[in-house]
Amino acid sequence: MxxxxxxxxxxxxxxxxxxxxxxxxxxxxxxxxHRELELVCMLEGETVTYVDSVRDVLRSGDVFLTFPxxxxxxxxxxxxxxxxxxxxxxxxxxxxxxxxSGVPSSAIIRGAANQPQIRGLFDSLAELCSPSSxxxxxxxxxxxxxxxxxxxxxxxxxxxxxxxxxxxxxxRSIVAFCEKNFSENLSLSLLEEKLHLNKYYISHLFSxxxxxxxxxxxxxxxxxxxxxxxxxxxxxxxxxxxxVGFNTLRTFNRAFMKQMGMSPSEYRKNDGAAVQxxxxxxxxxxxxxxxxxxxxxxxxxxxxxxxxxxxxDDDSxxxDEDLCSCTDSHVDSxxxDDDxxxxxx
Numbered sequence: 001m002x003x004x005x006x007x008x009x010x011x012x013x014x015x016x017x018x019x020x021x022x023x024x025x026x027x028x029x030x031x032x033x034h035r036e037l038e039l040v041c042m043l044e045g046e047t048v049t050y051v052d053s054v055r056d057v058l059r060s061g062d063v064f065l066t067f068p069x070x071x072x073x074x075x076x077x078x079x080x081x082x083x084x085x086x087x088x089x090x091x092x093x094x095x096x097x098x099x100x101s102g103v104p105s106s107a108i109i110r111g112a113a114n115q116p117q118i119r120g121l122f123d124s125l126a127e128l129c130s131p132s133s134x135x136x137x138x139x140x141x142x143x144x145x146x147x148x149x150x151x152x153x154x155x156x157x158x159x160x161x162x163x164x165x166x167x168x169x170x171x172r173s174i175v176a177f178c179e180k181n182f183s184e185n186l187s188l189s190l191l192e193e194k195l196h197l198n199k200y201y202i203s204h205l206f207s208x209x210x211x212x213x214x215x216x217x218x219x220x221x222x223x224x225x226x227x228x229x230x231x232x233x234x235x236x237x238x239x240x241x242x243x244v245g246f247n248t249l250r251t252f253n254r255a256f257m258k259q260m261g262m263s264p265s266e267y268r269k270n271d272g273a274a275v276q277x278x279x280x281x282x283x284x285x286x287x288x289x290x291x292x293x294x295x296x297x298x299x300x301x302x303x304x305x306x307x308x309x310x311x312x313d314d315d316s317x318x319x320d321e322d323l324c325s326c327t328d329s330h331v332d333s334x335x336x337d338d339d340x341x342x343x344x345x
Contacts, residue, residue, distance in 0.1 A: 007032040008175070008210055008217065015143065016086035017129035027058075027084070028076040033069050033172070035179055037087045037099065040064040041113045041122045045080030049073075051107040052169075063112040065154060067103050069172040071209075083126050092148055098160060100176070105159040112157060121150040170197060171205050182221040183245035188214055219255040222246060226256065230268040237264045 009032050016036075018025070027040065027047045046059040051072045058064050058074075066072045068089055089099045112118050125146040127133060173195055178186060188199035195202075206214045222244040229240040241252035241264075256264050 008220075009034040011036055011086065011088070014088045014091055015129055016084075017126065018084045019126055019130060020084070021081050023079045023081045026076040026078070027074045027080050027082060029073050031071055031073040033071045033175065034086070035068045035089075035176075037068065037085075037089055038064075038066045038072065039085040039087060041083040041119075043081040043083070043113065045078055045082075047074050047076040047078075047080055049107065050075075052103070054107075056106070056108055058108055059110075061111050061114040063109045063118070063154060064107055065104060065109070065158070066107055067099050069175045070103055070107075071171070072107070083122055085125070085129070087147065091144055092151060094148065095151055095155070098155060102160040102162045103172075105161045109154060109157050112154065115153075118150065118153050121146055121153065125150060170195075170201075171209055173197075174202060174205065178218060178221060182218055182225070183243065185247075186218050186245070218245075220259055222252075223256050223259045226252070226264065227260070227267065230264055231271060237268075240264070 007030055011034060020027075021043060023044070031050070040058065040063065042058050042060055042062050042064070044060050046057055049056050049058050049064060049072065051066055051070055053071075089096055092099075113122065125143065128139060128143050128146065133139065174191060174197070177191065177195060188202055191197065191202055192199040203214055206212060206217060210217060212220075225244045226240050229235055229243065230237075233240075235243065237252075238249055241249050244252075246252035246255070253263060256262075256267070260267055262270070
């Protein structure tokens with residue numbers, strides 16, 4: 001599968017989890033990146049993995065880990081049994097320096113899932129993240145504790161290298177900078193100054209790798225942040241527009257309509273179209289640690305004849321060929337989606 005077009009995904013949960021010990025789903029998806037860590041514990045079977053153009057095979061007993069904003073995808077022609085977690089690195093502040101300073105020399109730790117201590121941590125974390133888990137006052141604290149213990153074990157068996165200077169490394173640096181500064185007056189010239197990359201090269205990376213313009217990407221980050229404020233705060237729409245970085249209310253409304261298919265006022269009236277409110281926890285000012293809302297940036301996608309657009313699909317997936325018609329361009333809500341979507345983990 002070509003990596004010429006990569007999907008940037010925006011998440012809205014601290015931890016996504018799928019327990020596929022039943023073997024009902026295949027581990028496969030299109031090339032994508034996101035600011036979360038992606039962790040797979042392969043219990044049975046195998047799948048082909050690609051990370052920043054490096055091909056490998058994830059086999060039974062192996063563990064797979066990608067750092068934030070690494071381009072990755074899976075190709076599978078068989079059924080596997082696995083755990084998969086997509087985790088916001090903010091949950092482990094003690095390890096943030098490692099996650100942001102480099103990338104693993106290899107995304108696969110051979111045989112790690114066969115080690116009793118690591119397998120026990122996976123099983124305990126899976127139990128706490130399952131829908132049937134009781135939500136006590138200390139559940140979130142226990143999750144963070146198991147995460148820290150698990151990643152400490154895994155990282156001790158990995159070699160982390162500095163970011164590469166190629167296209168993938170440059171794109172990762174650009175995306176990371178934009179995620180931290182999207183509420184500011186971002187421009188190609190500013191990125192050129194701060195990252196020491198030619199602005200025309202940056203523009204080329206966005207069009208060739210992500211399939212969208214730089215301004216559209218930045219607006220998608222701002223709109224996603226605005227979704228959180230519309231549902232989780234009492235700020236006016238004008239105030240939210242300014243907080244997330246839009247210069248004018250008109251530009252905000254136009255960008256919001258383009259991404260969400262409705263106006264900001266309609267989105268707020270509909271309670272964020274089933275996006276869970278976090279009014280009690282939303283900070284007064286924007287922060288890179290605030291998860292973004294469910295919809296993701298529309299980018300051109302392969303047709304159903306050329307590739308399966310559903311990430312981590314199963315028999316009830318919203319984009320299964322038997323359930324819908326695939327178009328060449330759509331908002332893919334099937335990858336790592338919310339509990340309301342039948343394709344959710």
